[in-house]
Amino acid sequence: MNRNWILLVPRMDNGTQDYNVLEVTDLQVHFPITTGLWRRTVGYVKAVDYVSFNLKAGETLGLVGESGCGKTTTGRAIMRAVAPTGGHVIYGNADGTRRDTMSPDSEDQRLLRQQIQLIFQDPFASLNPRMTLFDIVADPLRVNGIAKGRDLEDRVSEMLEVVGLSPAYMRRYPHAFSGGQRQRVGIARALVMNPSLVIADEPVSALDVSVQAQILNLMQDLQEQLGLTYLFISHDLSVVQYISHRVAVMYVGKIVELAPTELLFTEPKHPYTQALLSSVPVPDPTVRSLREPLEGEVADPANPPSGCYFHPRCPYAKDICKTTEPELRQVAQGHFSRCHFAEEIELPGVPA
Amino acid sequence: MANSVNTGGKVSSVQDGNSLLAVNDLRVQFVLDEGTVRAVDGVTFNMSAGSVLGVVGESGCGKSVLARSIMRIVRPPGRIVGGNIIYNRPSPGGGSPDAIDLNQLPSSGPEMRDIRGSEITLVFQEPMVSFSPVHTIAQQLIEGILLHQDVTKDEARIRAIEMLGRVGIPNPELRIDEYPFNLSGGMRQRCMIAMALSGNPNLLIADEPTTALDVTTQAQILELMSELQEELGMAMMLITHNLGVVAQTAEEVIVMYLGKIVEYTDVKTLFSEPKHPYTQELLKSIPRLQRGAHVDRLTAIAGSVPSPYVRPKGCQFHTRCPKFMPGVCDELEPQLTKVGDKHMVSCLLYSDEPKLDPVSPPHG
Numbered sequence: 001m002n003r004n005w006i007l008l009v010p011r012m013d014n015g016t017q018d019y020n021v022l023e024v025t026d027l028q029v030h031f032p033i034t035t036g037l038w039r040r041t042v043g044y045v046k047a048v049d050y051v052s053f054n055l056k057a058g059e060t061l062g063l064v065g066e067s068g069c070g071k072t073t074t075g076r077a078i079m080r081a082v083a084p085t086g087g088h089v090i091y092g093n094a095d096g097t098r099r100d101t102m103s104p105d106s107e108d109q110r111l112l113r114q115q116i117q118l119i120f121q122d123p124f125a126s127l128n129p130r131m132t133l134f135d136i137v138a139d140p141l142r143v144n145g146i147a148k149g150r151d152l153e154d155r156v157s158e159m160l161e162v163v164g165l166s167p168a169y170m171r172r173y174p175h176a177f178s179g180g181q182r183q184r185v186g187i188a189r190a191l192v193m194n195p196s197l198v199i200a201d202e203p204v205s206a207l208d209v210s211v212q213a214q215i216l217n218l219m220q221d222l223q224e225q226l227g228l229t230y231l232f233i234s235h236d237l238s239v240v241q242y243i244s245h246r247v248a249v250m251y252v253g254k255i256v257e258l259a260p261t262e263l264l265f266t267e268p269k270h271p272y273t274q275a276l277l278s279s280v281p282v283p284d285p286t287v288r289s290l291r292e293p294l295e296g297e298v299a300d301p302a303n304p305p306s307g308c309y310f311h312p313r314c315p316y317a318k319d320i321c322k323t324t325e326p327e328l329r330q331v332a333q334g335h336f337s338r339c340h341f342a343e344e345i346e347l348p349g350v351p352a
Numbered sequence: 353m354a355n356s357v358n359t360g361g362k363v364s365s366v367q368d369g370n371s372l373l374a375v376n377d378l379r380v381q382f383v384l385d386e387g388t389v390r391a392v393d394g395v396t397f398n399m400s401a402g403s404v405l406g407v408v409g410e411s412g413c414g415k416s417v418l419a420r421s422i423m424r425i426v427r428p429p430g431r432i433v434g435g436n437i438i439y440n441r442p443s444p445g446g447g448s449p450d451a452i453d454l455n456q457l458p459s460s461g462p463e464m465r466d467i468r469g470s471e472i473t474l475v476f477q478e479p480m481v482s483f484s485p486v487h488t489i490a491q492q493l494i495e496g497i498l499l500h501q502d503v504t505k506d507e508a509r510i511r512a513i514e515m516l517g518r519v520g521i522p523n524p525e526l527r528i529d530e531y532p533f534n535l536s537g538g539m540r541q542r543c544m545i546a547m548a549l550s551g552n553p554n555l556l557i558a559d560e561p562t563t564a565l566d567v568t569t570q571a572q573i574l575e576l577m578s579e580l581q582e583e584l585g586m587a588m589m590l591i592t593h594n595l596g597v598v599a600q601t602a603e604e605v606i607v608m609y610l611g612k613i614v615e616y617t618d619v620k621t622l623f624s625e626p627k628h629p630y631t632q633e634l635l636k637s638i639p640r641l642q643r644g645a646h647v648d649r650l651t652a653i654a655g656s657v658p659s660p661y662v663r664p665k666g667c668q669f670h671t672r673c674p675k676f677m678p679g680v681c682d683e684l685e686p687q688l689t690k691v692g693d694k695h696m697v698s699c700l701l702y703s704d705e706p707k708l709d710p711v712s713p714p715h716g
Contacts, residue, residue: 066566066567066568066569067537067566178656178657179656180656181656208410208411208593208656208657209410209593209595209634209637209638210410210633210634210637210652210653210656210657211652211653211656212637212639213637213638213639213650213651213652213653214652214653214654216639216650217649217650217652220649235566235567236639237567237641238638238639238640238641239639241639241641242639242650262643262644265641265643266643275568276567276568277641278571279567279568279570279571280567280596280641281570281571281574281594281596281597281599281600281601282596282599282600282640282641283595283596283598283599283623283635283638283640284599284623285599285600285619285620285622285623286620286623286624288600294568294571294572297536297538297539297569298566298568349643350641350642350643351642351643
């Protein structure tokens with residue numbers, strides 16, 4: 001099939017220490033659909049299908065899409081929380097060493113899991129209610145044998161302070177904290193191992209709007225202080241726009257557009273991106289949102305349409321879209337689109 | 353100022369004679385072991401027929417309990433402890449409406465059951481949980497129609513199919529016999545709306561109707577609800593935490609914080625001249641989809657919503673308020689006061705009197 005080994009990030013002119021923390025090439029996660037007594041495989045749900053992108057050190061890549069588009073599975077496959085069925089995920093270090101996350105070597109796996117950490121969506125479900133804040137944050141350090149005793153306590157209390165929690169609370173249990181505070185604990189747990197890559201899966205979706213801004217600001221501050229690289233997975237375009245340097249839009253398991261944030265929002269080159277942008281209700285009653293919501297529903301990943309997966313809902317679809325699947329190709333500097341007519345159609349983007 | 357605002361031809365106002373629903377000093381409490389939660393604490397507002405009222409607030413502000421109180425389906429230990437819910441039932445002949453205090457009716461009595469699900473209906477947030485998984489859409493829709501309308505089973509089925517077609521379900525005569533799990537989230541929410549509309553309600557209460565849906569589906573559902581609201585001329589109360597949804601659909605807005613109304617005005621005034629510090633901060637803290645937005649930093653509201661068991665003294669927002677006045681805000685309880693035409697705010701910044709005498713109790 002289409003194996004496009006393109007390097008999605010153009011080399012930056014200035015950076016000498018500019019390296020890729022993550023190189024994802026043709027990542028696939030296909031879940032078999034089985035039936036009958038013998039669990040015969042009758043098809044595959046292509047949750048992630050030939051996804052490729054790079055992530056530079058210190059960068060935030062936003063991964064957006066609607067539910068079921070494969071954005072979470074992509075994040076989990078990078079972590080090896082689900083086993084990819086194909087492709088490569090190369091993790092790069094500042095010293096130039098590169099590790100394949102598919103490597104069967106257990107030492108490699110151990111080191112990778114220290115370097116890549118996850119922040120989860122629901123701070124009420126992702127913290128063990130029977131563990132104190134101290135235990136939760138100290139656990140990664142203990143498991144990896146990094147610190148113990150007095151040192152462990154110091155590191156945990158320092159970490160809690162970094163995320164804006166008082167170390168005085170560290171003997172308390174999660175139930176005593178609000179959603180925003182719990183999410184800070186989740187962030188502390190992820191950062192205590194001093195990772196270079198953090199995969200944040202909808203980290204603010206479960207929070208109230210007033211608290212959401214606090215957590216987003218905290219994540220930005222931490223990125224600057226600690227030089228973190230984020231893969232920020234979200235369905236909320238306004239949040240993604242705010243925090244990301246570049247954004248990838250997924251639809252039915254594939255990246256349909258990838259571009260620097262400002263470009264993606266002002267000059268989208270894929271009709272699906274435009275549809276997403278137009279669907280967000282504008283918090284301003286004097287601006288009527290474009291009332292042309294998409295017709296139909298997200299395609300079934302077990303039985304996707306022919307040609308371009310988006311063609312049944314696309315207002316610009318022509319005959320070729322029904323028959324030929326478009327490749328993800330560069331349409332402008334650093335701007336990739338999976339649309340036959342990316343250059344021809346004019347999409348308005350977001351309002352000024 | 354707010355008078356000249358044209359809300360798409362419909363006339364509505366915070367206070368006028370053409371009232372459909374007048375809620376007056378409504379109080380709902382949950383008595384729990386940990387303490388008493390005053391989920392709705394002295395809420396007063398007025399909805400005119402055919403208007404769209406948005407109710408915004410963060411989780412725990414009492415917006416859903418407010419909806420359930422109007423429907424009289426607050427579950428124990430929750431209890432309405434005071435206030436009136438005056439429903440001005442339009443008389444079929446076009447004469448003067450019949451004022452009924454819903455709070456005086458027994459919650460499972462025949463009058464309330466007559467109104468609930470027929471004249472006042474509710475659309476829930478999660479369409480998967482609000483449908484019965486073991487009955488078909490047909491069974492669930494027809495049951496409601498038979499309960500409230502004097503029709504035969506066949507007529508009810510025809511009416512149900514008609515409603516499903518109206519909310520944009522393709523092949524309604526086939527889809528009606530499917531189970532809720534056969535349908536996508538958007539389709540289920542459409543069925544929910546069809547169910548709510550089948551009785552031709554005068555008031556539709558939608559509690560976070562699009563929160564569980566994807567953005568493109570959300571846009572479809574909001575558009576559908578606005579269309580149907582205009583077409584059928586019913587009043588709609590839209591409860592949400594999403595300020596974008598409110599801006600795009602509501603005519604008037606109530607902002608709630610810890611069970612109280614902090615600001616109540618028409619939608620344009622709310623977004624152009626918010627008066628309450630909470631509203632102002634809330635509007636500043638939301639990330640907006642606009643050009644160049646990613647270079648900005650968000651303004652966050654400090655702290656988080658206080659525990660409902662230990663409410664702050666004085667103004668409930670004073671612990672997080674950037675305009676906090678020591679000795680005033682933590683002592684006096686603000687009242688909802690008029691600050692402009694159709695604009696009410698509950699904030700001590702706008703009442704001169706308490707500042708003169710900060711020791712006196714706020715009210716009787």
